[in-house]
Amino acid sequence: MRYSIFSLAANALSGHRRWTPAWRDAAPQADYDVIIVGGGGHGLATAHYLAKTYGVRRVAVLEKSWIGGGNAGRNTTIIRSNYGLQGNIPFYEQSMKLWEGLEQDLNYNAMVSQRGVLNLAHSDSQRDAYARRGNAMRLNGVDAELLDAAGVRAMAPFLNFDDARFPIIGGLLQKRGGTARHDAVVWGFARAADRRGVDIVQNCEVTGFIRQGGRIVGVETTRGAIRAGKVGLAVAGASSRVAALAGLRLPIESHVLQAFVSEAIKPLIPGVITFGAGHFYISQSDKGGLVFGGDIDGYQSYAQRGNLPTVEDVCEGGMALMPMIGRIRLLRSWGGIMDMTQDGSPIIDASPIDGLYLNAGWCYGGFKATPASGLAFAHLLATGEPHPTAAAYRLDRFATGHLIDEKGQGAQPNLH
Numbered sequence: 001m002r003y004s005i006f007s008l009a010a011n012a013l014s015g016h017r018r019w020t021p022a023w024r025d026a027a028p029q030a031d032y033d034v035i036i037v038g039g040g041g042h043g044l045a046t047a048h049y050l051a052k053t054y055g056v057r058r059v060a061v062l063e064k065s066w067i068g069g070g071n072a073g074r075n076t077t078i079i080r081s082n083y084g085l086q087g088n089i090p091f092y093e094q095s096m097k098l099w100e101g102l103e104q105d106l107n108y109n110a111m112v113s114q115r116g117v118l119n120l121a122h123s124d125s126q127r128d129a130y131a132r133r134g135n136a137m138r139l140n141g142v143d144a145e146l147l148d149a150a151g152v153r154a155m156a157p158f159l160n161f162d163d164a165r166f167p168i169i170g171g172l173l174q175k176r177g178g179t180a181r182h183d184a185v186v187w188g189f190a191r192a193a194d195r196r197g198v199d200i201v202q203n204c205e206v207t208g209f210i211r212q213g214g215r216i217v218g219v220e221t222t223r224g225a226i227r228a229g230k231v232g233l234a235v236a237g238a239s240s241r242v243a244a245l246a247g248l249r250l251p252i253e254s255h256v257l258q259a260f261v262s263e264a265i266k267p268l269i270p271g272v273i274t275f276g277a278g279h280f281y282i283s284q285s286d287k288g289g290l291v292f293g294g295d296i297d298g299y300q301s302y303a304q305r306g307n308l309p310t311v312e313d314v315c316e317g318g319m320a321l322m323p324m325i326g327r328i329r330l331l332r333s334w335g336g337i338m339d340m341t342q343d344g345s346p347i348i349d350a351s352p353i354d355g356l357y358l359n360a361g362w363c364y365g366g367f368k369a370t371p372a373s374g375l376a377f378a379h380l381l382a383t384g385e386p387h388p389t390a391a392a393y394r395l396d397r398f399a400t401g402h403l404i405d406e407k408g409q410g411a412q413p414n415l416h
């Protein structure tokens with residue numbers, strides 16, 4: 001069923017009893033051309049572009065629980081392409097362009113809202129760094145504006161300008177950045193892939209790999225063995241665990257990242273705002289809740305829940321930036337597992353084992369990458385070659401020293 005104003009009207013007139021399921025509940029077949037492990041945004045986007053752009057339709061997405069139950073449904077929904085390094089800029093800008101046409105492509109309302117992303121500067125050196133990043137963006141055709149304090153005040157007068165410990169002296173604004181409804185992105189990709197014949201198999205955990213002469217030719221799952229020409233991993237926080245089933249040790253540490261939502265208030269925050277003197281970012285959902293987050297919990301974990309010291313740290317960041325937030329009540333918080341790489345940039349590459357491909361290392365920035373990651377991984381799986389925008393995301397860069405250290409933090413995953 002195609003969604004349109006006409007289908008909406010027809011279903012409204014028939015009491016909304018004729019809507020069909022958005023995707024089939026597929027049972028696993030004996031073999032596929034491509035198996036994608038992980039039904040998050042990246043796995044489903046890969047399946048969509050494999051079927052749509054590369055004509056590969058004998059594809060299964062195997063998800064151990066329900067699609068979108070991982071980070072895809074747990075993130076703070078920020079999308080942006082305000083990167084500064086050459087390895088990243090074209091990739092994230094391609095993602096932004098795909099976001100801009102995504103709802104038409106998927107025939108699904110993903111609530112893509114380009115309400116702007118503003119990074120605040122609190123010192124001269126930080127402003128210089130933002131000027132450098134903004135110039136790199138503009139040289140690559142990405143929109144960027146450097147604001148002074150008055151420009152920031154005009155956009156967000158509620159921030160603490162007058163007696164702040166870290167005065168706001170300006171900021172870098174990307175107006176095309178913003179937010180998208182994370183669950184809807186998952187459902188939209190799932191529906192679009194399903195319409196092209198992709199099998200989405202939920203409650204199907206991959207527990208091992210089938211090998212033949214050194215090559216991976218399928219997977220063992222909780223629903224039986226399934227063979228495939230190629231197997232792609234898109235399991236985000238579980239990357240090191242699942243790769244270990246194939247005998248691979250990845251340069252990835254898993255850490256928890258928490259997110260927070262407040263009670264709903266009237267519209268206050270115009271877009272996404274990030275605090276530059278601590279780690280705190282905030283936006284407001286269409287329902288009115290303030291959605292915010294900060295640093296990862298500093299220890300390694302596979303638990304989808306965080307700890308109180310980080311809750312306190314994040315809330316302190318919010319208080320420093322906009323003290324009136326202290327009067328709002330926190331409604332919910334939760335955690336997701338981040339696949340942190342040594343340089344904070346992802347991996348989209350063939351693994352050293354024939355037949356096995358990797359899409360991993362998204363750290364806490366993979367939601368915005370969902371469309372481009374899906375396209376680049378589909379390209380790699382279909383052609384065997386890296387997509388031109390993702391050519392720097394090689395696994396061997398950690399051995400050769402070609403790191404893409406966007407944050408300049410060095411090889412320390414918990415700082416990226």
Ligand SMILES: Cc1cc2nc3c(=O)[nH]c(=O)nc-3n(C[C@H](O)[C@H](O)[C@H](O)COP(=O)(O)OP(=O)(O)OC[C@H]3O[C@@H](n4cnc5c(N)ncnc54)[C@H](O)[C@@H]3O)c2cc1C
Pocket residue numbers: 037038039040041042043062063064065066067068069070071072073074075076077078079204205206207234235236237238242257258259293334335336337338362363364365366367368369
């Ligand atoms: C709190 C939080 C806030 C974030 N905020 C942002 C943000 O604002 N902007 C941004 O760009 N990014 C953000 N991120 C990061 C982003 O959500 C992730 O990088 C991205 O979602 C990862 O890709 P994915 O959607 O494919 O992952 P997931 O949704 O985690 O998908 C991986 C799937 O693999 C499945 N799986 C694991 N093991 C197996 C197995 N053995 N067999 C089968 N299936 C398996 C899991 O169940 C899961 O569904 C945030 C993350 C969190 C947790």
